Amino acid sequence: MPVIVDPDLCNGCHNAKQPPCVRMCPGDLIVKDFNSNKAYLKYVDDCWDCLPCVKACPEEAIRFQLSYQMGYFNATLQPHVHKDRQHITWTCVDAKGNSEEFQIRTKVLPVALDEKLDDDLTPDFSI
Amino acid sequence: MERSEQQAINRVVHESDILIIGGGTSGCLAATELKEHYPDLDVHIVEKAHVDRSGCLAAGMNAINAYLNPGETAESFVKYVRYDSCGLIREDLVQSMAELFEYSVKKVENWGLPILCDDDGNYVPRGRWNIKINGESLKPILAKAARDSGARIHNWVVVTDLLMDGDRCAGAVGFSLRTNTFYIFKAKAVIIATGGAAGLYKPNNAADAQHKTWYSPFNNGAGYAMGIRAGAEMTSFEMRYVALRTKDAIAPTGTLALGVGAPLVNAKGERFMQTKYRHLGGDGAPTPYRAYGPIQEVKEGRGPCYLDTTHITEEQSRQLKSAYLDMYPSQVLYWAANNIDPAQHPVEVQTTEPYVVGGHCQGGYWIDVDRRSTVPGLFAAGDVAGGAPFKFVSGCWAEGIIAARAAGKEVSGMAMPQVDEAQIDAAYERTFEPLFNYSKIKYGVRPYDMEVRLQKIMEEYAGGASCNYEMNEERLMMARQHLAELPDQFDQLVVEDTHDLMRAHEVLDRVVVAQVLVEHLMARKETRWPAYQTRTDYPERDDLNWLHFVNTRRDPANGEISVIMHPYEQLIPGDRYHPGAAPKKPTA
Numbered sequence: 001m002p003v004i005v006d007p008d009l010c011n012g013c014h015n016a017k018q019p020p021c022v023r024m025c026p027g028d029l030i031v032k033d034f035n036s037n038k039a040y041l042k043y044v045d046d047c048w049d050c051l052p053c054v055k056a057c058p059e060e061a062i063r064f065q066l067s068y069q070m071g072y073f074n075a076t077l078q079p080h081v082h083k084d085r086q087h088i089t090w091t092c093v094d095a096k097g098n099s100e101e102f103q104i105r106t107k108v109l110p111v112a113l114d115e116k117l118d119d120d121l122t123p124d125f126s127i
Numbered sequence: 128m129e130r131s132e133q134q135a136i137n138r139v140v141h142e143s144d145i146l147i148i149g150g151g152t153s154g155c156l157a158a159t160e161l162k163e164h165y166p167d168l169d170v171h172i173v174e175k176a177h178v179d180r181s182g183c184l185a186a187g188m189n190a191i192n193a194y195l196n197p198g199e200t201a202e203s204f205v206k207y208v209r210y211d212s213c214g215l216i217r218e219d220l221v222q223s224m225a226e227l228f229e230y231s232v233k234k235v236e237n238w239g240l241p242i243l244c245d246d247d248g249n250y251v252p253r254g255r256w257n258i259k260i261n262g263e264s265l266k267p268i269l270a271k272a273a274r275d276s277g278a279r280i281h282n283w284v285v286v287t288d289l290l291m292d293g294d295r296c297a298g299a300v301g302f303s304l305r306t307n308t309f310y311i312f313k314a315k316a317v318i319i320a321t322g323g324a325a326g327l328y329k330p331n332n333a334a335d336a337q338h339k340t341w342y343s344p345f346n347n348g349a350g351y352a353m354g355i356r357a358g359a360e361m362t363s364f365e366m367r368y369v370a371l372r373t374k375d376a377i378a379p380t381g382t383l384a385l386g387v388g389a390p391l392v393n394a395k396g397e398r399f400m401q402t403k404y405r406h407l408g409g410d411g412a413p414t415p416y417r418a419y420g421p422i423q424e425v426k427e428g429r430g431p432c433y434l435d436t437t438h439i440t441e442e443q444s445r446q447l448k449s450a451y452l453d454m455y456p457s458q459v460l461y462w463a464a465n466n467i468d469p470a471q472h473p474v475e476v477q478t479t480e481p482y483v484v485g486g487h488c489q490g491g492y493w494i495d496v497d498r499r500s501t502v503p504g505l506f507a508a509g510d511v512a513g514g515a516p517f518k519f520v521s522g523c524w525a526e527g528i529i530a531a532r533a534a535g536k537e538v539s540g541m542a543m544p545q546v547d548e549a550q551i552d553a554a555y556e557r558t559f560e561p562l563f564n565y566s567k568i569k570y571g572v573r574p575y576d577m578e579v580r581l582q583k584i585m586e587e588y589a590g591g592a593s594c595n596y597e598m599n600e601e602r603l604m605m606a607r608q609h610l611a612e613l614p615d616q617f618d619q620l621v622v623e624d625t626h627d628l629m630r631a632h633e634v635l636d637r638v639v640v641a642q643v644l645v646e647h648l649m650a651r652k653e654t655r656w657p658a659y660q661t662r663t664d665y666p667e668r669d670d671l672n673w674l675h676f677v678n679t680r681r682d683p684a685n686g687e688i689s690v691i692m693h694p695y696e697q698l699i700p701g702d703r704y705h706p707g708a709a710p711k712k713p714t715a
């Protein structure tokens with residue numbers, strides 16, 4: 001399983017209908033469950049490992065590990081966007097537990113917690 | 128709610144001057160250019176994901192791979208691309224995009240893209256044609272510019288087909304992933320920018336890593352398929368892209384080869400490119416040979432192959448990882464999860480599933496220098512457009528800009544085309560059929576099942592990785608025969624929700640693209656681009672008979688695909704199999 005939303009850390013972005021993780025996935029793979037108010041990766045087999053979801057989550061609630069066939073447990077890679085939005089610090093932990101940090105210059109644009117839908121049509125998730 | 132209840136689906140109509148299908152790299156630049164030059168035009172972008180992170184740029188980029196570094200010119204670029212593409216390209220297209228590299232890169236830099244500069248403020252080159260960037264946020268930067276330009280953006284609307292007014296393209300239809308809505312976009316001109324096609328062949332990895340592909344698994348060739356159905360001429364699909372990538376993670380290797388000068392070696396540590404392919408340029412041989420070389424080594428028992436990075440320092444190893452974090456973060460985790468340090472271990476490489484990508488190779492719409500397709504009113508830009516390889520991000524920007532300028536000019540003073548209701552009703556039925564089938568058909572075909580069937584046919588009969596990308600007439604005939612069965616089963620596709628409806632349209636578009644691809648592979652009776660198109664029955668390059676573009680057109684009336692040949696035109700003089708001289712380094 002590639003990216004995993006940690007239900008203990010996800011707050012559903014409060015009452016957002018289209019939280020950042022849902023909006024930023026280029027494959028429409030993440031869904032928010034409005035009963036539990038948590039997001040989850042619904043289409044596990046379709047993930048590209050591209051990470052916009054991970055970078056956009058304000059709670060840093062999405063964990064990135066590789067599919068097991070690709071690499072050993074418990075290696076992880078987590079980005080942290082600095083407050084100035086000019087840098088990201090990536091923390092990479094290898095399978096033996098050693099960690100390495102990288103600071104990368106960037107220009108992260110603000111990501112809203114929610115966004116209105118096109119034409120103001122009410123979403124209908126029942127279909 | 129009953130899924131078959133048609134009343135439950137809203138119909139929304141939008142009329143615009145110009146409709147851009149696909150809000151990716153090219154689409155965003157087309158929109159900004161249009162609104163800058165023609166502020167009064169009504170421009171709509173329709174995108175199946177969210178423009179902030181859609182398409183190839185979702186993860187980011189660490190280099191602009193097509194730029195004229197000091198001393199280079201549009202002509203020297205054409206010479207190099209012609210050499211790299213084994214002597215056959217549309218030189219007019221490649222030259223016109225090169226002339227806009229600087230304009231487009233400066234534009235995006237002004238929007239906030241960090242480009243690495245030396246102490247004198249000059250861009251830092253990586254090889255002859257690349258410059259280094261910190262492009263993790265490149266896509267959100269482009270999307271913001273498109274939004275700020277005043278273009279209207281429709282996110283999460285999957286386009287399923289074009290609308291026509293007689294012979295002229297008059298818009299498109301699609302459905303929303305979020306609301307029960309059928310969208311009808313009427314427009315005076317359409318720019319298609321939906322990218323290339325992944326997922327035609329068996330992917331490199333299986334199960335929960337099946338989408339661990341290099342090319343975006345969400346770019347399914349929808350734009351090709353729509354054009355094919357509308358009778359647009361396509362070119363050069365047979366120049367498939369088989370990429371040399373890192374093992375398993377399938378990350379780009381330019382960062383290793385160009386970034387730290389890592390040579391290709393086989394299992395014995397031999398630099399086979401320098402010996403066996405020396406006459407073609409060795410480690411700098413045309414891109415298809417840099418895939419073909421390692422494939423042959425593995426086939427002949429000297430695999431695995433590596434990019435040898437063991438000469439680099441620990442500090443360079445960290446820089447390498449930083450560069451991947453801007454573009455392909457999973458590569459860094461892959462090394463960590465497998466205890467690999469590129470300073471200590473050579474990086475294993477493999478070749479990918481074949482893609483159709485007009486930005487690296489040249490499969491796509493046959494266009495004129497204004498990026499006009501053969502269907503009036505329909506323009507094409509970026510990976511979906513053919514004839515101009517070595518496009519990369521900057522070439523895609525350039526093509527978006529060229530198409531925008533020409534389309535803007537064309538629609539000035541034009542009346543809105545007419546689309547009859549019968550056409551819209553038919554498109555509606557076609558779009559939602561798999562969803563309506565849910566309550567009609569007890570057992571049906573899932574999109575995933577059809578995708579696997581398609582990939583199996585292509586893999587085994589049309590030169591997949593497991594066949595060393597090789598093919599011959601007889602196998603291709605088998606592919607053609609099997610593929611012909613699939614369209615008859617489209618009406619058996621069954622889905623439960625709009626996400627799966629998208630997957631259904633992805634697979635039926637892929638089938639159409641695969642059918643055309645097989646016709647192209649069959650038509651070219653020579654091997655011009657080894658690995659991309661290895662014909663075991665015609666193993667040599669044959670300039671006497673095959674210095675032509677292979678084009679196809681599907682007749683919308685009866686679905687028959689015909690092959691059309693177009694002669695190659697040399698515009699820039701010089702030896703077509705020579706890269707042209709690199710400019711002399713200025714002496715300090």
Ligand SMILES: Cc1cc2nc3c(=O)[nH]c(=O)nc-3n(C[C@H](O)[C@H](O)[C@H](O)COP(=O)(O)OP(=O)(O)OC[C@H]3O[C@@H](n4cnc5c(N)ncnc54)[C@H](O)[C@@H]3O)c2cc1C
Pocket residue numbers: 148149150151152153154173174175176181182183184188189190191192193284285286287320321322323341342343345346347349350379454455486487508509510511518519520521523
């Ligand atoms: C992993 C990777 C790394 C790369 N690295 C570099 C690099 O470092 N430097 C470089 O110069 N080049 C790089 N490239 C190449 C470059 O990114 C592409 O050539 C370029 O981005 C393609 O632009 P495009 O506009 O044609 O397609 P995209 O940017 O992919 O845009 C296509 C858009 O169309 C949308 N779409 C598709 N189908 C539909 C539909 N049916 N309805 C509505 N919308 C649809 C997609 O969601 C997408 O947003 C890389 C490519 C990849 C895949």
Ligand code: SF4
Pocket residue numbers: 005009010011012013019020021022032038039056057058059060061062
């Ligand atoms: S962005 Fe993060 S916190 Fe918000 S819903 Fe998604 S996972 Fe939960």
Ligand code: SF4
Pocket residue numbers: 002003024025026027028029030041046047048049050051052053054
């Ligand atoms: S890693 Fe990419 S494809 Fe996977 S869920 Fe996140 S955004 Fe979607």
